[in-house]
Amino acid sequence: MRNIKLVLEYDGSAFFGFQRQPHHPTIQEALEKALATFFRRKTKIAAASGRTDAGVHAEGQVVNFKISSDKELRQIQRGLNALLPRPIVVSEIEEVPPGFHARFSIKSKTYEYRVWNHPYRSPLIAGRAFHVPFPLDVAKMRRAARFFVGKHDFRSFTSVTAMKKKDASCVRTIKQFQIKKQGHLILIRVEADGFLYHMIRNMVGTLLEVGRGKRPSGEIAAILRGGDRRLAGMTAPAEGLTFLKAAY
Amino acid sequence: MRNIKLVLEYDGSAFFGFQRQPHHPTIQEALEKALATFFRRKTKIAAASGRTDAGVHAEGQVVNFKISSDKELRQIQRGLNALLPRPIVVSEIEEVPPGFHARFSIKSKTYEYRVWNHPYRSPLIAGRAFHVPFPLDVAKMRRAARFFVGKHDFRSFTSVTAMKKKDASCVRTIKQFQIKKQGHLILIRVEADGFLYHMIRNMVGTLLEVGRGKRPSGEIAAILRGGDRRLAGMTAPAEGLTFLKAAY
Numbered sequence: 456m457r458n459i460k461l462v463l464e465y466d467g468s469a470f471f472g473f474q475r476q477p478h479h480p481t482i483q484e485a486l487e488k489a490l491a492t493f494f495r496r497k498t499k500i501a502a503a504s505g506r507t508d509a510g511v512h513a514e515g516q517v518v519n520f521k522i523s524s525d526k527e528l529r530q531i532q533r534g535l536n537a538l539l540p541r542p543i544v545v546s547e548i549e550e551v552p553p554g555f556h557a558r559f560s561i562k563s564k565t566y567e568y569r570v571w572n573h574p575y576r577s578p579l580i581a582g583r584a585f586h587v588p589f590p591l592d593v594a595k596m597r598r599a600a601r602f603f604v605g606k607h608d609f610r611s612f613t614s615v616t617a618m619k620k621k622d623a624s625c626v627r628t629i630k631q632f633q634i635k636k637q638g639h640l641i642l643i644r645v646e647a648d649g650f651l652y653h654m655i656r657n658m659v660g661t662l663l664e665v666g667r668g669k670r671p672s673g674e675i676a677a678i679l680r681g682g683d684r685r686l687a688g689m690t691a692p693a694e695g696l697t698f699l700k701a702a703y
Numbered sequence: 704m705r706n707i708k709l710v711l712e713y714d715g716s717a718f719f720g721f722q723r724q725p726h727h728p729t730i731q732e733a734l735e736k737a738l739a740t741f742f743r744r745k746t747k748i749a750a751a752s753g754r755t756d757a758g759v760h761a762e763g764q765v766v767n768f769k770i771s772s773d774k775e776l777r778q779i780q781r782g783l784n785a786l787l788p789r790p791i792v793v794s795e796i797e798e799v800p801p802g803f804h805a806r807f808s809i810k811s812k813t814y815e816y817r818v819w820n821h822p823y824r825s826p827l828i829a830g831r832a833f834h835v836p837f838p839l840d841v842a843k844m845r846r847a848a849r850f851f852v853g854k855h856d857f858r859s860f861t862s863v864t865a866m867k868k869k870d871a872s873c874v875r876t877i878k879q880f881q882i883k884k885q886g887h888l889i890l891i892r893v894e895a896d897g898f899l900y901h902m903i904r905n906m907v908g909t910l911l912e913v914g915r916g917k918r919p920s921g922e923i924a925a926i927l928r929g930g931d932r933r934l935a936g937m938t939a940p941a942e943g944l945t946f947l948k949a950a951y
Contacts, residue, residue: 466826578714
């Protein structure tokens with residue numbers, strides 16, 4: 456059995472997230488359908504580096520699957536790209552050691568959240584950024600974001616339902632949290648060893664409330680200590696979020 | 704009568720170009736419909752800085768219209784943006800002297816053509832760039848592009864139908880022709896005092912044939928001299944083209 460690693464780029468707008476679910480189109484379903492057609496047998500994705508939510512995009516989603524086949528990598532990539540729907544593409548392909556697992560082998564993941572901060576919408580970046588029409592104090596958001604960096608219990612920034620589901624730890628380590636201004640775009644880039652469900656969107660939603668002047672930047676420390684979802688801000692919408700890359 | 708200038712941004716994918724035509728949605732029709740609803744009377748666009756083709760985008764299309772109304776500019780902008788379809792937005796509004804005409808007052812126009820140069824498509828820039836899967840020699844394209852700069856008769860780079868329609872001169876002056884590489888994107892930016900129908904897309908199509916090695920870069924000079932559309936290359940597709948700005 457060969458172990459094949461794929462890097463996927465996709466526009467998440469038309470999908471109900473990565474993970475397969477009944478009655479709704481998902482990235483996993485589209486990919487497994489293309490694999491089955493190409494290899495002429497049912498082929499399951501072994502793992503994905505992150506299960507992106509509905510509407511979330513990816514520049515560098517990583518998956519792996521096991522297959523007995525002597526087809527060349529280029530041939531597999533070309534075949535899958537011909538079979539996949541237009542919003543999904545296999546941008547890289549590689550054969551990896553049998554022990555490689557797209558989720559468990561991960562060292563860090565990087566996401567980017569894009570905010571279009573202008574009184575009016577921008578049709579040319581629609582669907583790729585969250586439109587915030589009121590002025591934002593980016594310096595204040597940066598000061599607030601510093602509290603996220605490091606090892607913390609992030610239970611205040613995940614959904615209550617997600618927490619009830621499993622007893623797993625909510626401790627994660629954020630390695631980098633950058634906020635860049637590029638014209639009217641605000642680019643928020645976060646690298647961590649892992650993320651809880653909705654964690655980035657809840658952190659961004661809270662930062663936007665700080666930027667708008669509704670919360671002091673120091674409040675982030677108290678929200679983290681409080682360990683209660685209700686202390687944090689709104690969940691920023693999916694369309695602004697892109698899974699950038701996974702490091703192994 | 705006040706003379707109002709608007710700057711429009713739009714995603715051209717869903718429209719049959721700027722200029723009104725029967726049975727097809729156009730930018731002009733959408734805008735005049737919004738104006739009529741807002742001002743409660745038929746209101747025509749006096750002029751547009753460029754009549755973008757079907758599928759062509761705009762970051763800075765300029766139009767003007769005359770109106771008797773005491774509404775404030777911010778109020779007009781907000782009202783139009785609430786009425787316009789999502790792919791169109793009024794990004795700027797300004798009251799201009801009676802003599803201002805969005806087409807005749809123009810000094811120069813700038814367009815950008817985007818090429819995604821990678822073996823595979825990129826779902827995240829789909830619809831905003833032309834996908835060229837074969838390798839391109841950008842240095843060669845730059846050498847070829849230098850022949851376009853200056854005052855020339857561009858009849859070889861417009862459509863034959865457009866030429867037959869009117870006796871107008873085909874002489875235009877290109878002020879700048881830049882080709883930048885940004886990762887796998889090639890950004891081709893052209894500034895001129897004006898453009899003939901399909902002129903940019905025909906120049907880009909020809910440059911792509913140079914970049915692919917199908918024509919020597921010096922051939923551009925001969926094509927310009929020849930004055931025959933059949934000498935030039937293909938018409939690059941509309942989706943890669945964006946009207947950036949008009950200078951007055």
